[in-house]
Amino acid sequence: MFKRKYILISIGLIVLSVMAIYNYMYKNHRDIATEVPDFSMELKVLSAEFLKDIEKAMAKYIDKTIQVSGKVTEIESNNFTLDEFVVCYTDSVTMLEAKVNSSLHVKGRSIGYDELLGLVKLDQVSIIHH
Numbered sequence: 001m002f003k004r005k006y007i008l009i010s011i012g013l014i015v016l017s018v019m020a021i022y023n024y025m026y027k028n029h030r031d032i033a034t035e036v037p038d039f040s041m042e043l044k045v046l047s048a049e050f051l052k053d054i055e056k057a058m059a060k061y062i063d064k065t066i067q068v069s070g071k072v073t074e075i076e077s078n079n080f081t082l083d084e085f086v087v088c089y090t091d092s093v094t095m096l097e098a099k100v101n102s103s104l105h106v107k108g109r110s111i112g113y114d115e116l117l118g119l120v121k122l123d124q125v126s127i128i129h130h
Helices: 002-025 043-052 054-061
Strands: 039-042 065-075 079-082 086-089 103-114 119-128
Touching: 039 043, 043 054, 043 065, 043 119, 054 103, 086 103
Parallel strands: 039 065, 086 119
Antiparallel strands: 065 079, 065 103, 079 086, 103 119
């Protein structure tokens, strides 16, 4: 009788452990396009914060959803740059909407700051239509 309880408890713990591991490994990915932005600001404000104190700005904005607006100054194959300060990495469909000298409102996840080039990087960028 004691042996049977021990086996059932062991099986139950194993099943719970497997479920916990599965849920941890296969949790849902973030959908930045549907998230409410953590920060919504003008590029001038964002650039001023990074120029003032890079470490503090990185701690504040890294992995946060940011909404900014600016003028497209450069387009490459998989990204475009706003006001020569924010590089926006996005998919090919969104890239079709980006035109040089056009003003855009975008939302994306902050992935860092390139100190060498002085650029903030956003990925999973979507264009906000007002």
